[in-house]
Amino acid sequence: MYRRIFYIASLFIVFLLVADYSATAQTYTIRGMVYDSSRNYPLEAVSVLSTSGKGTVTNADGYYEIEVTEKDSIWFSYLNKPTIKFPVLKIYSPLSFDISLQVNVPTLKEVKIRPRNYKQDSIQNRVDYAKIFNYEKPKIKPSITGMGVGFDLDEIINMFRFKRNRSLASFQRRLVLDEQDKFIDHRFNKALVRRLTLLDGGELDSFMRIYRPSFTFTKMAGEYDFQYYIKTAFFRYKRGLMPEAWLKEEEE
Numbered sequence: 001m002y003r004r005i006f007y008i009a010s011l012f013i014v015f016l017l018v019a020d021y022s023a024t025a026q027t028y029t030i031r032g033m034v035y036d037s038s039r040n041y042p043l044e045a046v047s048v049l050s051t052s053g054k055g056t057v058t059n060a061d062g063y064y065e066i067e068v069t070e071k072d073s074i075w076f077s078y079l080n081k082p083t084i085k086f087p088v089l090k091i092y093s094p095l096s097f098d099i100s101l102q103v104n105v106p107t108l109k110e111v112k113i114r115p116r117n118y119k120q121d122s123i124q125n126r127v128d129y130a131k132i133f134n135y136e137k138p139k140i141k142p143s144i145t146g147m148g149v150g151f152d153l154d155e156i157i158n159m160f161r162f163k164r165n166r167s168l169a170s171f172q173r174r175l176v177l178d179e180q181d182k183f184i185d186h187r188f189n190k191a192l193v194r195r196l197t198l199l200d201g202g203e204l205d206s207f208m209r210i211y212r213p214s215f216t217f218t219k220m221a222g223e224y225d226f227q228y229y230i231k232t233a234f235f236r237y238k239r240g241l242m243p244e245a246w247l248k249e250e251e252e
Contacts, residue, residue, distance in 0.1 A: 029124075030074060030088065031065040032097035034058045039100045046101070047077040051085070070168070078103055089167040093178045180215040187218050187226060196227060197234040207237050 034046045042062020049055045050072045058064045068074060073085040078101050091097050188208065194200060199207055211233040213226075221229065233243065 027067045027069055028088070028094070029065050030068055030091065030094050030097050031063070032093075032099065033062045034064065034076060034078075035062060035098065035100040037100055037102045043078060043101060043103070045078075048074060049077065050074045070171070076101065089171050092174055094171075094175065095178050095182070184213065184215055184218050188213055188230075192227075193230055196230050197237075199234075207234065211237065211243055 034043045034048075035041060036043055042058070042060075044058055044060050044062065046058040046062075046064070047055060048057065048064045048066050050066060050068050051074075052069060052072050054067055054072075056064055056066045066074060068088050070089055073087045075085045076083045076099060081101075081103070083099070083101065086097075088094070190204060190208070193208055194204060197204075197207065211230075213221075213229060217229070218226070236243070
């Protein structure tokens with residue numbers, strides 16, 4: 001009898017709270033580079049601000065990191081000219097959110113951009129965005145209370161937060177795709193392709209864009225097979241042939 005009353009009371013509380021319920025905000029890190037309007041020169045001392053009150057500035061390499069929550073928006077300000085606000089859950093590439101500002105700086109000092117460590121960044125991204133990477137669609141889960149077996153109220157409430165669930169699922173997909181893109185960039189890099197093909201400049205960029213391998217192949221291929229693919233792709237490139245059909249189908 002008491003258990004039944006408890007269940008009814010729990011469901012009643014859910015419907016009272018679901019409209020205003022707000023889960024404890026978890027912080028994440030948005031990182032990237034800020035460039036001038038030509039996208040050739042990083043900008044130092046650009047203010048990066050969030051609606052939650054956090055802020056930082058870009059360093060000498062134009063690099064920034066800022067802690068945010070899923071409800072935040074961020075914007076950039078340089079020479080007292082702010083940009084529009086970018087909602088965190090709508091940022092396509094939060095792990096490398098690069099932006100160019102419509103400013104022209106006539107004299108810029110030489111800037112040396114330090115190469116980043118892919119493996120360390122990948123591990124850190126998984127830590128920073130653990131909640132998003134581990135996100136699962138809310139479902140009713142039993143919980144043990146002093147009165148017996150009940151249901152997890154937080155999960156029940158989250159089931160009715162449709163907009164929030166869609167945003168988190170979309171954010172998760174973007175993070176996964178961004179992580180996969182960075183893995184491809186890590187293996188299919190300009191130094192390796194240039195060494196195997198002797199291409200450079202615009203030709204190198206064109207080749208890498210057209211023959212960029214899929215994530216599945218990049219992950220599964222051994223070093224020999226991966227380099228053999230690049231050499232075979234270069235052979236096709238020199239003859240004006242498009243990527244092989246099996247690779248295109250895999251990407252689809």
